[in-house]
Amino acid sequence: MDSVPLWGIILIVVLVVIAVAAGVVLLRQFQNQTALAALQQRQRRLADLPLMDQVGTLAKMTLSGASLETFHRWQAQYNRLTEKEFPAVLNQLNQAGELNDHYRITQARRIVDTLTGRIADEERTAQDITDALAKITDVAQENQAAKQAAKERYKKLRKTILVQSFSFGSAITALQTALTAINESFAHVDVLESNGDHIQARTALGQINEQLDALQKEVNDIPPRVNELTNIFPGQAEELANGYDRLHDAGYRFFDINIPQELTKLDDDRQKAETLLRQNKVADLQAANKAIADHIDRLYDVMQKEIDAKADVEKMRGELHAFLTHAAVQNRTLQNEVRHLDESYVLTNDEVQTAARFGRQIAEAQERFTQDEQKIADQEAVFTLVAEDMKKIDSQLTAIEEKQVAMDKDLSGLETGEEIARQNLARFMMEFRETRREMGQQNLPGLPKQYKEFAEIVRQEIGKLDHDLNQVKINLEDITKQLIMTQEDLKTLKQRSADLIDAAALTQEILQYANALKQENPAVAKASSTATQIFNTTFDYPKALDTIATAVEAAEPGAYHRIESAYKDRKNQL
Template structure:
C-alpha cells in the first residue's frame, strides 16, 4: 500500500515537472514570436507607401498600389492586433495545465505570424518593384529620347547615303517617335503596366531601325558607286579588247553587263522597301557575276601570248608525227608482205594516222581563225594543250609498234638457223642409232622419232610460206626444242641399254653350263634383244641373274662401260 502511494506521488511529481517544463517552452516560443512580430512592425511600410504614393500612379499600377494599401491596412489594423491578443492569451493560458489546448493555440498563432511576415515581405517587395519600374521607365525615356535625336541627326546629315530608303526610314522614325510619346505619357502618368508593354515593342522597333541605318548605306554604295564603276570599266575594257580583235566564244559580255544593270535597279527597289537582307543576297550575286566577267576577259588576255608562242611548236610536232606515221605505215606494209602481223599493228597505225589528220584539221581551223582575227584565244589554247597530250600519246604508240615489229627479220634468221640445227640433230641421232647395227628399233622410239621429224618438217613448211607467222614459229621452236631434248634422252637410253645388254649377255656365257638360271635368263634376254627389240628389259633380265650368281658384277661392268664411253652414268632405276 505504501509502495503504491509512493509511486503515485512520484508520478505526480513527474507530471508536474513536465507541465512546468512545457509551460516554460511555450513562454520561450511566445517571446520568439513577439520578437518576430516587432521586427515586422519596425519595417517602414508606411513611409514606403507614402513614397510610392507620390509617384502619381494610374491605371494598372495604381490598382496594384491600392491593393498594397489594402494589404497594409489589413496588416496594421487586423493582423498585428490579433497577433498581440493571441500571444497575450497564450501567456495567460501557459499558467494552466491544459497542454493540448496550449499546443493548438501555439500552432494557430505561429501560422498567423508566418503568414503576416510573408505578406509584409510581399508588400515591401512590390512597393520596391513599383519604385524600380518607375525609375527604369524614366531612365528609358531619357535614353530613348537621346537615341531618337541621334537617329534623326543621322538621317538628316547623311540622307544621301540611304538613297530610296530614306523615305521609309523617316516614316519608321516618325512611328517610333509617336510610340515614344505614348510611352512618355504613360510613364509620367504612372501607368507603368501599360508603359512596360509599350516599352518592349518600342525597344525592338528602335533596334530594327538602328540596324537598318547601319546596313543600308554600304549596300546602297555598292549599287550606286562600286558596281556602276566596275561595269563602266568592263564596258571600256570590252571595247578596247574588241578593237584588238579579242573574242569570247559564245559569251555575250555586253548582254551580261545589261542584265547586271537591270539587277542593280531591281535591288534599289528592294532597299526602298527596307529589305536589306534580301538586298545583301542580290548584291553578293551581282559581285560574283562581275568577277566572272573580269575573269572571262582576263582569261582571253592571258591566253593570247601562249597561243602565239605554241603555234610553231605544234605545227612541227604534227609534221613530225605525220612523218613518223608515213614511215610506220610503209614499214608495216613491207613487213606485212613477208610476215603475219598478229596484233593489229597495221589497223592501229591507220587509226593513229586518222587521229593525226583530225588533230591537223583542228590546228588548221585555229590558224584560219587567228589569221581572220576571229579567234577565241582560250579555246585555241585548250586545243593546243590537248593536241600536245594526244601527239605525245600517238608518238609513244608509234614507237611501241615499231619496237614490236623491228625484230621480225632477226627472229626469222634465228628461227632458220635453229631449224637447220634441228635437222642436223635429227640426222645425227638417226646415224647414232643406225651405227649400233641393232636387229631392230623399238616401235615406241620410232613413233617418237617420227613425231619430232614431222614437227621439224612442218616448221620448215611454215617457214617457206609467203607470209611467216613469227609468233606461231616461235611457239613451234619451243615445242620442238623440248621434244628434241626428250628424243635425245631416249636415244641415249637406247644406246646404253642395248650396248650394256650385249656385253652382259657375252659375260653370262661363262655361267651358262654351270648355272641353269643363267642359261634360262640368257635365253629370255636374247629373245628380248634379238626378236622383240626390248633392250632395256633384256638388260634388266640378264643383269638381275648375274648379280645373283656374282654379286656386284653388273655394277662393275656398268661402271666400266660409262668410263670407256667418257660420260656420267644417267639416273636409271633397275633391279638389284
C-alpha cells in the same frame, strides 16, 4: 522493521503518479510559453516593418497605368495583413496564453502549431509587399538612367546620320524617319513618367533600345552597300563594257553568253538595288549587292578565261601543226612498211587496218585543226573552245604516236624473227641428223617401236618448220610456237637416244660378265637368256639391262655398280 501496509503502498504509488503527471504538465506548459514568446516576438517584428511608410510614400506619388494597378494590388495586400491578419493573430496569441496559464496545455499547443504556420505566411506576404513596393520605386529611378543612356545613343546616331548623310545615299530619308520615330518614342516615355506609369515607361524604353539597335545596324551596314552601288559597281561595269569592246575588236568571241545583255541586266539589278536602298530594306539590299558582285566576278572570269585561252592557243598552234605533220609522215611510213611486210608475213594483229585507221584519225585531227585555224583567221574563234579542242587533238596524236611506235617496234622484229627461226631450223636439222647417225653407229640389232615413232614425229615437225618458212607469206607467230615445241621434242629425242645407247652398251658388258657366272648360277643363266632375247627381238634395251643386272647383282652384290661406274668413266674420257 514493520512492513508497510497495502494502503500505504497504494498511497505512495498515487503520489508518485501525481508528481510525474504534474511534472509533465509543467514541462509542456513551459514549452508552450517558450513557443508563444517566440511567436510574439516574430509578430512584433512584422508590426515594426516600415510597410506603412512605403505605402504612404507611394500613395503620395502620382502613379498611373501599370504602376498604379500594381500599387493598388499590393496596397490591398497590406491592408488585409494589417487590418485582418495582425489582429486575428494577436487575439489567438492571447487566447493561447490564457489557456496555457490555466493548464489547458493541449488546446494551447494546437493554437501554437496553427499560429506557427500563419505567422510564416504573414512573413512571406510582408516580404512580397516590401519587394513589390520597392520595385515600383526602383523602376522609376532605373528608368531615368536607362532613358539618359538611350538619349546618348540617339544623339550619337543622329550626329552620324547628319554629318555623314552622303554615305547613306537614298536611304537617308528612311533613316531620318527612323530618328523621328525614336524621338516620338522618347516623348511617349516622358508622358508615361509624368503620369506615373513607370512600369509601362520601362517597357517603352526597352522598345526604344530595340529601335536604336536596328538603326545602329543600318548605320553600320548601309554605307558599304552605298559605296558599292555608287562607286565600285559602276566603275566595274564600265571597265567590263570597255574591256568587252576591246576584246571584240581584237577578235575575241564568247560561247553561250551574251555579254552586252549581261551588262544590261547588271545595270537593271543595280537600279533594283537602289530601290531597296530607298526603301531601307537592308537585308534584301545586302543579298542584292552580293548577287551583283558575283555577277561581275563571273563576267570578269569569262573574259579572263578567253584572254588566257588565246595565249594557250597561240602557244599550241605552231607545236600542233608540227605534231600533225610529224604524225602524218610517221603514219605514211608505217603504212608502207606494213604493206611491204604483209607481202612476206602473215600479220596476226590487223596491223594493215590499224595503221590505216591511225591515218584516218590523223586526217580528221588535221581537218579539225584547219577549221580552228580558219575560225581564228575569220575572227570567229571562241578561244576557250579552240584551246580545249587543240588539247584534245594533242592528246589524241600522242596516243596514236605511242601506238604507232609500238607497232613499228613489233614489226621491225619480223625479219629478225625470221632469221632466228631459220637459224634454229638449221640447228634442229643438224642435231637430228647427228642423233640418227650416232644411233646408226651403235650397230644395234634394231630400235624400239615407240622410239622410232617419236623420232618420226620430230622429223615431221622439222619438216613442217622448213615448209612453213619457205612459204610466200610467213606466219611467224605460228612458227614461233612450232620452234618451241620442236626444240622440246628434239631435246627429248636426244635424251632417249642417249638412254638407249647407254642401256644397250651396259647390257652387252654385263652379259659378257654373266658368262662366268651362269654355269654355277642357274638364275644368272636364265636371266642371260631372257635379256639376250629381249635385246635381239624387241630391242627394249632398258628392260634387257634391268633383267640381267638384277640377276648379276643378286649373284654378286656390287658387280653391276662396278661395271656401270667403269662404263661412265670411259664415256667421260671420250
